[in-house]
Amino acid sequence: MSDEHEPSDQLLDLIFAALDVGIDTVRTTNGGMHPFLMTPGDDKPAFTRFVGDSMEDCVRMAHETAGQLPDDVPAYAIAADGYLPTDEEKFDAIIVEAAERGDPVGFVFAQRYRPAKGKRKFEVLGRPALIKEVPSRFEIGGNASDS
DSSP states (O other), X not given: OOTTSOOOHHHHHHHHHHHHHHXXXXXXXXXXXXXXXXXXXXXXXXXXXXXXXXXXXXXHHHHHHHHTOOTTOOXXXXXXXXXXXXXXXXXXXXXXXXXXXXXXXXXXXXXXXXXXXTTBOOEEEEEEEEEEEEEOHHHHTTOSOOO
């Protein structure tokens, strides 16, 4: 990641809040989470959950909604339950895409987890990690293909 494109402290706060909500949701429901859009609010973040025929439809709706947010919304974070493959294993993960208005670059972070199964308890694995940079939905109007 270049020095020019780094998430601000405010955006990191929004990203970590979205990751926390996502992890808490999959911990509570053991894997059932609808994608959501989170934006900063005066007292607490605002949420919009997306329900559709498939996870891909829900994520697409979240992308489109983020691209059409009013000008006074300074940032967004889109969270979805997904997978993060490694060389050894494919992990369940909460994936968050986020960006700030005025920055052409957005960021994708992931937090791996292992769902409860049988006697095994739910487990958060490692720390949140920056996965990649993507175009901001503010810049592209939400019409780009999946990231």
